[in-house]
Amino acid sequence: MDATLVADALSKSFTTGAVRTDVLRDLSIEIAAGELTLVSGPSGCGKSTLLAILSGLLRPDGGRAFALGQDLARLEPAELERFRLQHTGFVFQGFNLFPALSALEQVMLPLGYLGLGDALARRRAGDALAEVGLGSRMQLRPAELSGGEKQRVAIARALAKEPQLLFADEPTSALDAANGQIVIDTLHRIARTHGATVLCVSHDPRLVGHADRVLAMEDGRILADRRVAASRSP
């Protein structure tokens, strides 16, 4: 099993005023493609910081981060941007959809920036929306969608780029239990069917049963690493 995301002795601390907080302490993990890896732990334990470093949004103080075999520290900011454009998708707690755009346009937008023509972008966006179960609601604007549907549009937006790496930060925290379950199962399915590396970080213990692998994190360290029985996935 080849790891597509590698954290090698990562450390990171933040200084606010006179107080220095060590957020990541000598953290090493390897994450594989084709499965949903969940980093679970209490608020403030450093999950988002880990995700930001592995996705190239943040530089670590020490250690190295590899994504798809690429040492992220060696990339210039512009190269990092290009790397993210080509290889990574993001889903955040907030849905962050443009109020003016229909679901289809939200998903088409990044594809345009990738240089895809309108026809191809439209087809891929349509496919992505169908995959998250919104095939019939593509023309609706965010105001006309429920929270769960909005998050699925955000997933489709990340998915339509066909990224090898998909990062989700607290994707279910703004949703009720039923919608949260739909969203995590969608992410799970994407990992399986697209062979993508899906890294999800969340403090929500209900998600534990829906991942292939769960990393328990506390205080900037990984405390446990366990696989979940495959039968739980849809």
Add this chain to the structure above:
Amino acid sequence: MVPLARKTLVHEWRRFLPSALAVAFSGLLLLVQAALVFGIFNSSAVYIRKSGGELWLGYPGTQSIELGRPIPQQAEIAALMDPAVERVEPFNWIDGDWRGPADKGGVSVFVSGIDTRSDALMFADALTPALRALLDEPDGVIVDRADLPKLGLDVGGQAVVNGHRVRIVGVGSGLRALGGVNIVTSLATSRRLDNGDSDGRVAYYVVKLRDGSDAAAVRQRLQPRGQARRFEVWTRDAFARRAVAYWMFETGAGLGVVLLAIVVFVVGALITSQTLMGAVAGSIREYATLHALGVGFARLRRVVLEQAAWVGAFGLVVGGVATALVVLLAHRRDVPVQLDLVTVAICATLVMGIALLSGLAAVRALRHADPALLLR
């Protein structure tokens, strides 16, 4: 490509309306002030432009028609001796004190004494031959219709100018002067009103050249040389431009125009950039998401600048229509306004400049589109 800038503008038009109106209002202010200033100052040249004749002879250094002083009759003789000259027409210009109805007090007026022949050069465009013929009545005067209320009289009314009784025999339009009321009389009447101060000399001679003559060359020939010249020669256009330039710059009004334009520009840009910044701030999480997905700042900047350009275009159209209405209304009311294509182009450029500069300022708000914002 999904037209994010345009879709957002349409969907959130309420958010952009204030800046579009600010731009429109800036455009309106710039255009109307330009129209008024050019209108007013061009009216100082209106007599020159609305008259026939290619050359003007007047007192040396005269900067504007109101400042005319008597010149010797040699000027007329010199002109008549030039082979290219077809006709020389005297034009008198004197100051007057108008005493009309008691409740209006004294009004300071300019008296234009003109030739009353039907093919005369002065006011060729402003006075019909019939109207002009009315001036042959001794002590008859014609005034601009818009000046009647100021004089407190109607056609047929009588008043006293410089101690002589005059009677309003007709009204015209396009006769108004800057800084006083202009009353038009025959040359003979004007000499009488002058009380002999000028010894029968007049302030200007207007020269008509034979067809095909080169006005600049004739001007060169007629222009007296040396220190003690007693009159000066201008082409009609040059004299008109002198008048406009005098009013623009000598009175400080030109500087006022430039200053007001700067104020309008700065205030317009401030309001517009604030609104655009607000619009960017309102979508900052969405922009940050795009940035996380790898869309560079350059691309996001283009979205904001495109919105600014649309705001500018909209403001331009609204401001243009409003200006057209104001100018129309002004024409109806005989308020002198004038807009030429160059002025409109300059104002339009300034207005688009306001919008785009605001866009550039608003782009700075994009710096907050940091994906880290989305991880908290």
